[in-house]
Amino acid sequence: SMTVITAEDIRNRQAMFLSDLLRTVPGFAVSQSGGPGAQTQVRVRGSEANHVLVLVDGMRVNDPASADEFQFQYMLSEQIERIEILRGPQSATWGTDALSAVINIIHRKSADRSRATATAELGSWNSRKLSASGEHADGRYRAWAGLSGFETDGINASSTGTERDGNRNTAVNAGLDVDYSDSIQLGFSARRLEAESEFDDFDFTTGLPADADRLSEASRTYLQGTLRFAPRQSRWSGHVAVKSMHSDNQNYADGRWSGSTASDSLEFAAQATAWLGDTDQRQHRVTLAAERQEIEFQQRGIAAVFGDPNQDQEYDINGVAVEYFSRPFEGFNWNASARLDDFSDFDSAQTWQLAASYRVNDRLRLRGSGGTGTKAPTFTERFGFFEGSFRGNPGLEPEQSTGWELGLESEMRDGAARLGVAWFEQDLENEIDGFVFDPGSGLFTAVNKSLDSRRRGLEITLDMSLSEALDLAVNYTYTDATQPLAGGLEQVEIRRPEHLANLKLDYRFGDGRGRLNFALRFNGHQFDSFFSPVTFMAEQVELGDYWLADLATAWQLRPGAELNVRVENLLDERYQEVLGFARAGRAVYAGLRMTFGASSR
DSSP states (O other): OOOEHHHHHHHHOSSSSHHHHHTTTEEEEEESSTTTTTTTEEEEEOOOGGGGGEEEEEOOOGGGTTTBBBOOOBBBBEEEEEEEESSSSOOOHHHTSSSSEEEEEEOOOSOOOOEEEEEEEETTTTEEEEEEEEEEEEEEEEEEEEEEEEEEEOOOSSSSSSOOOOEEEEEEEEEEEEOSSSSEEEEEEEEEEEEEEEEEEEEEEEEEEEEEEEEEEEEEEEEEEEEEEOTTSSSSEEEEEEEEEEEEEEEETTEEEEEEEEEEEEEEEEEEEEEESSSSTTTTEEEEEEEEEEEEEEOOOBBBTTTTOEEEEEEEEEEEEEEEEEEEETTTTEEEEEEEESSSOOOOEEEEEEEEEEEESSSEEEEEEEEEEEEOHHHHHOOOTTTTTEEOTTTTTOEEEEEEEEEEEEEEEGGEEEEEEEEEEEEEEEEEEOOOOETTTTTTEEESSSOOEEEEEEEEEEEEEEEEEEEEEEEEEEEEEEOOOOGGGGGEEETTTTTEEEEEEEEEEEETEEEEEEEEEEOOOEEEEOOOOOOEEEEEEOOOOOEEEEEEEEEEEOOOOOOOOESSSSSOOOOOTTTTTEOOOEEEEEEHHHHEEETTO
């Protein structure tokens, strides 16, 4: 299943963070530990948070120093042009981490025009956002650059005290594409992020978070260079790329440094595609790809009698993949892909995927897919050490998954409405449980479970144009995600709501000068883990369901100048997505957007 969030969707929603846009995607469950900028996790179709691979302009950005998760709380929606989402196992194409979904975030860059954009926004909790970007195209050269910043005093997320947890976030990105010749293009891009987040500590007397002076400083640096080639009048094309990522996470307690993690990732990639066939070159194609990843991890902390957290670890992955796509006749296409990943520290992993789509008539299309996925253990699960609480297990094996889905898409009302239905199932083998008590050490550790866990569910989507000025989008997801227990019993996986639903209305008025977006979301009840201060063992507790309503409106003051007003949590709902952490109440934001150049309107 594929979902695309367009530039128009992003402008209509006016969402502050990427994660707020993802909340409306079928199958996506978002968990945030507090207010704006607080730690955020995304689970897709009942999977784990680190089973989602995130790409920025085609580059891997999952952080090995943060349990292989992408830190969604650091990604503002400013300067994002498009978001492409594939749900289901995708490891046959993308390798490790892509067990449940791939999210590709595409930044704004000019193809054939020059323009500049600036935005400013103020809102609740003394929140401020500034952003500026520019794009220029001149014959063979296309360049772009952007700067965005966000700062807020935040909210008090804990149930005790009054201390607010603030957040500060600054990101800069730039890039250059050069048409070296008619068949060769060179590209370079760079992105730098710096963020500070205040957070609460764990109270061992209550088992819940409590006010504390805790601070996390994070930085990310991404570099990417690409050479693309497409010889004229040929049946093949390809590219080679070098990609580098550095992450650094520094933690402070009561104003004093308490520990850090860092990672470096270097990737070399090559891909070639050949189109086959005598009459139509694009009826059949074969793609070959090869990749090498070199990953390093560093942990620093204060050594104690019970252990020394200071360590440096590394491992490599060499991967090769092949994909075949065929359209043997009108209305039917299928593709098959296979991949081999050779891990330096684990056994090799083989993954595959098979998908087909058939258009029965002008109104109905049937589709199906199946595949496998793999996820290497994180550095923390293997080697992590946190005094008095956790010690890693270097003997862990990669997680393996097998999944499939069947779906249909139907067009109605002469194409003005589209209905989609999909049923999905996925089994996870060697699932890693990172909260297993080890009596020998008196600490928690990570182990591979001996029994498979299961995810299955239903996604229903409806997109409809009600009139020339009004569009409606509705989706619903049912998810059954369970893990086996002793004696044949099952337990619901935490932070996976059984029911999720979204409704969105987009209304255009004032001869196109005004826009109104209304979004309504239902998040069904879910479970989370409570660590008892008596037994220190995990117990499941229920988090109640809730409704969220957001309203965003925009008015064009003149060509190139737009006033925006947004109300989040319109009904002032009180709710939690992570046990003990309150989410923000009603918030109001207002801002101005200025555009200069070819796209001013």
